[in-house]
Amino acid sequence: MASVVTRASTVSCGHVLPPKLGKVELTSTAKLKVGDNPVVLGISGATVGDCGTVADPNTSTKPCTTATAAAGFATKLKVGNQPVLLETLSGTTDGTVSGTPQTALAWKAPLTKLQAS
Known part of the structure; x- marks a missing residue:
């Protein structure tokens, strides 16, 4: 069983270089809540702020600004299908x-009482 991601969770790109965080802006209007925080149903298209990568056109390096895809969804727990x-x-x-496209997303959250598979 795995904990669910809520709006109180922190999801970041893989470029966590202090003092930058590369934090994904989590939004949710789900009615299912854990400790007054709605569960997250997806992050594709979400804004990424303060990525630690520095743009360099000479090496085709670009900081993360948007989450483009996510995997790791519950197979049984659903909200509004x-x-x-x-x-x-x-x-x-x-x-x-x-x-090289960046594939790392990191997750950190307070422990939640709701777990799913």
């Missing part, structure tokens, strides 16, 4: 390092 995102999430952003 949409699966809930779990702590096992993985995904991609629009960022590149030396022309």
Whole structure:
């Protein structure tokens, strides 16, 4: 069983270079809540702020600005017929390092009492 991602969770791109966080802006209007925080149903298209990667057109390096895809959804727990995102999430952003698309998303959250599979 895996914990669910809520709006109180932190999802970031893989370029967590202090003091930058590369934080994905989590939004949700789901009615299912954990500790007053709605569960997250997806992050594709979400804004990524403060990616630690520095743009360099000479190496085709671009900081992450948008989450482009996510995987790691519950197979059984759904809200409005949409699966809930779990702590096992993985995904991609629009960022590149030396022309290579970035596939790392990191997750951190307070422990939740709601778990799903």
